[in-house]
Amino acid sequence: MTELAYEDSPVAVREGLANAHRRAWRRLAAPGTWWSGPTRVAVAAEVRNAAACRLCRGRKETLSPYTLGGVHDSLGSLPESHVDVIHRIVTDPGRLSKTWLDDILASCLSDAEYVETVGVIVNVMAIDQFRRGIGMAPAPLPESLPGEPMRVRPRGAKPGAAWVPLLAPEDVTEAEADLYPDVPLITYVQRALSLVPEEARAYNAIGCEQYTPTGASWDFESRVREISYQQIELIASKVSVLNGCFY
Numbered sequence: 001m002t003e004l005a006y007e008d009s010p011v012a013v014r015e016g017l018a019n020a021h022r023r024a025w026r027r028l029a030a031p032g033t034w035w036s037g038p039t040r041v042a043v044a045a046e047v048r049n050a051a052a053c054r055l056c057r058g059r060k061e062t063l064s065p066y067t068l069g070g071v072h073d074s075l076g077s078l079p080e081s082h083v084d085v086i087h088r089i090v091t092d093p094g095r096l097s098k099t100w101l102d103d104i105l106a107s108c109l110s111d112a113e114y115v116e117t118v119g120v121i122v123n124v125m126a127i128d129q130f131r132r133g134i135g136m137a138p139a140p141l142p143e144s145l146p147g148e149p150m151r152v153r154p155r156g157a158k159p160g161a162a163w164v165p166l167l168a169p170e171d172v173t174e175a176e177a178d179l180y181p182d183v184p185l186i187t188y189v190q191r192a193l194s195l196v197p198e199e200a201r202a203y204n205a206i207g208c209e210q211y212t213p214t215g216a217s218w219d220f221e222s223r224v225r226e227i228s229y230q231q232i233e234l235i236a237s238k239v240s241v242l243n244g245c246f247y
Helices: 015-029 037-052 054-060 080-091 098-107 111-133 197-210 229-242
Strands: none
Touching (some): 037 080, 080 098, 080 111
């Protein structure tokens, strides 16, 4: 398997962060909850390929992405409908809509397959962008591993608060007991991928290292990184504005 490494990094990378990235890379190659290893790696490849897609670039220049038809420049490993989901999320997330997602769920993906796709996207983008930020090229994608996905859906997941069902803290079973820590508030960012608990765990594992540990946001006095909490939030706010993220 291709191992993600930081030995040649131009800057020092915390061991905890490097290990979180390595675990995410190994997990990317393995069967997930709803997608096989080859499909997960193919999703990751399309995440990177989306930036060069002519259809996506054209749509970004239009008033509405629905005014421009065509076929994506894809790598050919996934159905066009799945490619469209990946490319839209990667290149134009600010103009996604519930109507768009409802059409996806009615035609090509289940809600859990969609959530696992999002889970792969956010982890690959987080690691790739981190590496670019420290002057490194994105790591080679791992070779996929054989095996079948688990296909297990949490019993307590319910529709209502989001476009897809979520698992609320009061509805977790013993199998998901580790999903939510004992903190004053479980945010909806933490719940976002909970329809596929393994994706929620993977996202939180990277977030705890690339951002702050769970619960640290409630402790304004402690210093968990080399920069202060205020400096962290200033950077996070600026990135949010640049990315059009108004969560």
